[in-house]
Amino acid sequence: MGWQQTALSKKLGLRYPIIQGPFGGGLSSTALAASVANAGGLGSFGAHHLAPAAIVELVSTLRQHTDKPFNINLWVSDHDPGALSMTVEAYQQHLRQMMPLYQRLDIEPPSQPDSFSHRFEEQVQAVLDARPPVFSFVYGIPSADIIEQCKRRDIFLLGTATTVKEALALQDAGVDAVVATGFEAGGHRVSFIDEAETVLTGTISLIPQVVDALHIPVIAAGGIADARGIAAALVLGAQGVQIGTAFLACNESATIAAHKALLRSGKVHNTVLSRRMTGRLARFIPNHALRELEALPQLPFPLQSWFYSPIKRASAARDDAEYFSLYASQSVSLIKHHQAAALLRDLVAGVDRIYSSM
Numbered sequence: 036m037g038w039q040q041t042a043l044s045k046k047l048g049l050r051y052p053i054i055q056g057p058f059g060g061g062l063s064s065t066a067l068a069a070s071v072a073n074a075g076g077l078g079s080f081g082a083h084h085l086a087p088a089a090i091v092e093l094v095s096t097l098r099q100h101t102d103k104p105f106n107i108n109l110w111v112s113d114h115d116p117g118a119l120s121m122t123v124e125a126y127q128q129h130l131r132q133m134m135p136l137y138q139r140l141d142i143e144p145p146s147q148p149d150s151f152s153h154r155f156e157e158q159v160q161a162v163l164d165a166r167p168p169v170f171s172f173v174y175g176i177p178s179a180d181i182i183e184q185c186k187r188r189d190i191f192l193l194g195t196a197t198t199v200k201e202a203l204a205l206q207d208a209g210v211d212a213v214v215a216t217g218f219e220a221g222g223h224r225v226s227f228i229d230e231a232e233t234v235l236t237g238t239i240s241l242i243p244q245v246v247d248a249l250h251i252p253v254i255a256a257g258g259i260a261d262a263r264g265i266a267a268a269l270v271l272g273a274q275g276v277q278i279g280t281a282f283l284a285c286n287e288s289a290t291i292a293a294h295k296a297l298l299r300s301g302k303v304h305n306t307v308l309s310r311r312m313t314g315r316l317a318r319f320i321p322n323h324a325l326r327e328l329e330a331l332p333q334l335p336f337p338l339q340s341w342f343y344s345p346i347k348r349a350s351a352a353r354d355d356a357e358y359f360s361l362y363a364s365q366s367v368s369l370i371k372h373h374q375a376a377a378l379l380r381d382l383v384a385g386v387d388r389i390y391s392s393m
């Protein structure tokens with residue numbers, strides 16, 4: 036059908052203009068990315084938590100599992116102001132406030148780190164070396180030099196915007212396409228010019244405004260979980276869609292079983308935006324962890340994440356949805372599928388039906 040072959044799907048050599056959104060923090064999997072790629076969409080892997088050598092290895096593993104295009108994703112900005120300068124005294128004070136929670140959950144408190152995670156500049160060098168077909172990024176714009184080096188290596192560049200201003204800045208910097216994300220989306224609100232809380236535009240408003248402002252393809256993300264959402268995004272002028280939570284709920288993703296079961300339960304009708312799990316604004320299904328963290332002082336990213344991460348690890352080991360980070364889209368109750376390829380197949384068939392009845 037005509038809708039399947041947009042400028043974006045043609046440029047990337049995709050059967051369908053449907054992207055499985057990347058998940059950071061260990062929730063992506065090669066099985067998910069490869070199965071979406073092999074089924075005709077663009078599979079993605081969120082790699083912002085990985086060391087440069089692991090990124091090179093990841094790209095080689097993905098190449099072994101698919102000969103179709105796939106996407107590697109990084110976070111350009113890897114810490115917020117104040118996060119790298121916490122004194123020993125301030126660390127100990129925050130630890131004292133967290134201790135009752137750690138003790139109640141029988142969790143070893145985290146020791147103060149020497150440094151935080153892996154720096155974007157080193158990770159992006161690994162991306163350049165490994166040359167994935169697509170490189171997407173959030174929380175900013177890489178330097179002109181990095182963008183130029185990606186172009187020389189034929190790496191398709193996907194920037195992510197939450198406002199028209201961000202989308203224009205990405206286009207000016209030379210990206211090939213922009214993912215425009217409405218505030219319905221699961222995961223982080225990846226604003227990088229204005230404070231995330233001040234730019235909470237929904238997908239149905241954001242997409243046509245970004246489409247009108249840009250001359251490069253726009254991919255719609257946020258709250259799309261079935262064929263109706265895809266058709267609506269295409270009618271609004273998008274050249275493709277990026278779907279996150281509906282793929283996170285599939286067996287192939289790396290989130291915990293209890294999280295998947297909730298996402299597929301059809302019973303969650305409310306999600307909330309909070310900074311309490313990582314220090315950056317993200318959308319979650321409310322649970323005990325979120326409520327308890329709301330009552331404690333908040334630190335900048337990634338310090339807030341550092342203090343929460345032992346709780347996340349322990350709840351993952353126990354498959355405990357009450358203390359895990361339950362990222363989810365506003366459209367979570369529409370989710371039904373257990374298998375990524377079946378989800379993609381049904382999305383495509385559904386959009387075909389909508390288009391043939393128009």
Ligand SMILES: Cc1cc2nc3c(=O)[nH]c(=O)nc-3n(C[C@H](O)[C@H](O)[C@H](O)COP(=O)(O)O)c2cc1C
Nearest residue numbers: 056057058059081220221222257258279280362364
């Ligand atoms: C658990 C989770 C983690 C995410 N991590 C990232 C990430 O690291 N990088 C990124 O570009 N997008 C990330 N996203 C956003 C998704 O790729 C996608 O754009 C978004 O989920 C689309 O909205 P939806 O959830 O309503 O489908 C994440 C989303 C979720 C649910």
